[in-house]
Amino acid sequence: MTWDEWEQAKAGAGQPVGMQLNEVAPVGGGGTGGDGDLVVRDDELGALGNLAYDIHQRFSADSDHARQNTFDAATELTNDGLDMGSALTELHDAWNTKTGTLKEACAHISNHLDFSRAAHAQDEAEIVTSMRNAAGQEMTVSRIYDYIK
Secondary structure (H helix, E strand, C coil), X not given: CCHHHHHHHHHHHCCCCCCXXXXXXXXXXXXXXXXXXXXXXXXXXXXXXXXXXXXXXXXHHHCCCCHHHXXXXXXXXXXXXXXXXXXXXXXXHHHHHXXXXXXXXXXXXXXXXXXXXXXXXXXXXXXXXXXXXXXXXECCHHXXXXXXX
């Protein structure tokens, strides 16, 4: 790098840096319902949670097919004085650890999505019931706006 390039780099470093995120331009202006808003529907969360639960259940069964036979083979090889037995035991233990981690992650995802759905439904019910006037009638958006002015 030459001295001139160094000076240009230093001068450029002092300028403000901006960030631009890729997004879809909102329809009708503002962030109120444009195509760029993040929307997750309850049925989608439920489907994802069910999928995670299904993976957990299937993997729990499918990952356990050779576990006992592998352990028995490792024990016999070790008893016969072969180093391969201890290597197979390490493989057996590593496999059990990895499958346990994957099953735990799937269960965590499923439980978290179930919790998120329930918490969202509870929040929604609280918002609906708290948006009433003293007479117990639902408050419209225009009526709420009157309070903000």
